[in-house]
Amino acid sequence: MELAEDEMGNFGKVWALVIVSLSYCFIIGKIIPKGFRRLVAVLPIISLFIALPLNLTSIHLCGFTAFLITWLANFKLLLFAFGEPPLCSDPPISFAHFLAVACLPIKIQTAPKSKVGTNPDQEPQKKSYPPRKNLQKSQNNQNPYQKTPSKSCPSPKYPKNPSEKSLWNYIVKAIIVALFLQIYDHSQQIPQMILWIIYFLHMFFVLEIVSASLAKLATFFLGLQLEPQFNKPLLSTSLQDFWGRRWNLMVNSIIRPTVFQPIRDLTLRPLGPLLATYLAVMAAFVVSAIMHELMLFYLGRVMPTFEVTWFFLLHGVCVCLEVTVKVYVGKRWRVPWWISCPATLGWVVATACWLFLPPMLRAGVYTKGVHEYTAAGTSMRSLELGISNHWTQLVLIGTLLPFNRGDDDGKSF
Secondary structure (H helix, E strand, C coil), X not given: CHHHHHHHXXXXXXXXXXXXXXXXXXXXXXXXXXXXHHHHHHHHHHHHHHHHHHHCCCHHHHHHHHHXXXXXXXXXXXXXXXXXXXXXXXXXXXXHHHHHHHHCCCCECCCCCCCCCCCCCCCCCHHHCCCHHHHHHHHHHHCCCCCCCCCCCCCCCCCCCHHHCCHHHHHXXXXXXXXXXXXXXXXXXXCHHHHHHHHHHHHHHHHHHHHHHHHHHHHHHHCCCECCCCCCHHHCCCHHHHHHHHCCHHHHHHHHHHHHHHHHHHHHHHHCHHHHHHHHHHHHHHHHHHHHXXXXXXXXXXXXXXXHHHHHHHHHHHHHHHHHHHHHHCCCCCCCHHHHHHHHHHHHHHHHHHHHHHHHHHCCHHHHHHHHHHHHHHHHHHHHHHHHHHHHHHHHHXXXXXXXXXXXXXXXX
């Protein structure tokens, strides 16, 4: 119990430092222009955010803190140093919005810019727009993750905001997670592959529930319209579709402007569009691999074996192969969704069970997580029992009080 109280105390201190640090960054944005000078001013905060999760030992508190500040906030601060969104905008965002956007897995929805000139009397030049085929080709070259819509495999649309997902969707997933915790008690009787698939689904459901909860809180308190964090990844029809349009879209939205787009722009002229895209894709997966290795170090406090790195490098190569196939044969032949969807999910799960999950299991991440769930459940039951006993005592006192008064009145005669 004392250990849990110490952990919660450390958790409060860590997030107090986070708020103070982000307040400093907000002030820096007002007095130092974007560029190298602002980057130098922000670098100490980035270093601090890398070190802060080491003060926590809980799998859940440390894991989500590391994800929110070491990964998301640090990448957003790098963009902020050079005057890029989401922390920089015109008009500037308020202090409360700055704090929420910086350290939460949220992205504010922005209205699409009008393609008509600022002159209200000016009519749109329809002839200046490129043909539809050329436009789709240009978009695919700029974003290799995004898949061109087709009749055989229609691309899903994002919901307008996270609240459009039914509350029952998250309730059902929370119940499934609770069932997983019961299944773990009998893990020795379950085949290893089935157990690893349960681990994979457990991780996905917890990430989605927590991300949606944080987004809902930001919407309720700040009135923000937010983009979704996940877009039905179990319906992915390709690795490009999975990594670029469905899985953990918040990470995707910060890796693209910080890693993918700058590298592609720098290498586009000397290497050409295709090779520049390959290099940018691999760079994005390398950065993602490094960050996942860091997250695993926070959770398990063990030296990396680089299996997770190989997982992301393998998927980066596969995405590059998909880009090549789409460039050369994509228009002539497409795989039906009822084949591509199971094949994609099967490949993701198989490679995750091969390279991603084993180092997490050896580090005891899932075992520690289950113990924390058990400890939390025990604490809740103890609290519930204490409250129940307290109310029982109050009811008994209230019931016996009139009789005590009656006895006192009798004695007075």
